[in-house]
Amino acid sequence: MQYRTLGDSGIEVSEVGFGAWVVGTDWWGDRTEEQAIEMVQHAVDRGITFFDTGDVYGHGNSEELVGRALDEVRDEITLGTKVGYDFYNNPQAGHGELPKELSPEYLRTAVERSLDRLGVEYVDLLQLHNANVDEVTPDVLETIDELREEGRIGAVGWALGPSIGWLADGDSAIENEFDAIQTVFNVFEQVPGQHFIDTIREHDAATSIVARVPHSSGLLNEQVTPDIELDSDDHRAYRPDEWYETGWEKVESLRFLERDGERTMGQAAIQWLLSHDEVAAVTPTFRTTDDIDEWATAPDTPPLSPEEEERVQGLTETNFGVTDDDGMHSLRSSVGGADLEGTGKHYAGS
Known part of the structure; x- marks a missing residue:
């Protein structure tokens, strides 16, 4: 394992982190608390020293389990959580998105409740969970600064989503000198990750990227193949069929990234992300200990060569040779698509 720093915060994270949305929820398969x-x-x-959870995952259950699991190694790990969804006053309807709340009063209360569930005095990384740019007001930023001064939080991040757009939110995080932005970013879904890298470089900003969904919902680790039918409670089932049908074609074009006995496709997908200096950590969706064994060792596999990186770039420019629609043209945006103008992308409802 290798380690990098979040922005200018001095807080270190393992290059492969643990996304704890699989803990305390059944969205990625059932498992007991002990498992x-x-x-x-x-x-x-x-x-792995970077563990990233959120208060809404299992309505606090994920935080409680993560806190119990890491209690004896608290001083050795970097712990992050997210706040912003008001599950306290709103029932969960399936996988639907809950109402968001980021008033200073709610933010402070949510942080304190998260700390209680985690059983800690502070979190190393606090992220605003899928916040829209107009919700992060000067009062919210002031409250974050106060929490940091009080020693309740360390680094500050902005978790973008739930889809792969939201350029305005990430740009705002960079402008406001957030230590990290978390976004969907992988070989097949490079918007907005590449945009943020360009923005960080243009402004010489210190903001780091935490890349989630590095395996493109099961395509790049080949856990979703034409022979597998996803259960209705599997979060990946919400991708359109066209996404997987075109994705399987794209995977075949990347076979050159595999090195027998040295690097799997799943490890190569992580190495591609880590080839970007701005990416501090990658958080795969671990479903089993076998997944952990394979992907935690990704940083120790051969990095992509310049020739391999160039070949991936060439495939990206031709959509990996695929001409069929992948069903994901409705790239979402929190500001009605204004942030996507000039990118060649579209927003939901266009």
Whole structure:
């Protein structure tokens, strides 16, 4: 395992982190509390020190389990959580998105409740969960500064989503000198990740990127193949069929990234992300300890060569040779698509 720093915060994260949305929820398969705790502790044994959860995951259950699992190694790990969804006053309807709340009063209360569930005095990284740019007011920024001064939080991040757009939100995070932005970013879904890299470089900003969904919902780790039918409670089932049908074609064009006995496709997908200096950590969706064993060792596999990077870039420019629609043209935006003007992309409802 290798380690990088979040922005200018001085807070270190493992290049492969543990996204704890699989803990305390059934969106990525059922597991007992004991199994979830064992997975987290297994990740620690494999060198993972960055654990990223959120208060809305299992309505606090993920935080409680992560806190229990990491209690004895608290000083050795970097712990992050997210706030911004008001699940306290709103029932969850399936996988639907809950109402958001980011008033200073709510933010402070949510942070304190998260700390209680985690059983800690502070979190190393606090992220605003899918916040829209107009919700992060000067009062919200002032409250974040106060929490940092009080020692309740360390680094500050902005988790973007839930889809792969939201350029305005990430740009605002960079402008406001957030330590990290978390976004969907992988070989097949390079918008807006590449945009943020360009913005960070243009402004010589210190903001780091935390890349989630590095395997493009099961395509690049080949856990979703034409022979697999996803259960209705599997979060990946919400991708359109066209996404997977075109994705399987794209995977075949990337076979050159595999090195027998040295690097799997799943590891290569992580190495591609880590080839960008601005990416501090990658958070795969671990479903089993076998996943942890494979992907935690990705930083120790051969990095992509300049020739391989150039070849990936060429495929990106030709959509990997695929001409069929992938069903994902409705790139979402939190500001009605104004942030996407000039990018050649579209927003939901266009």
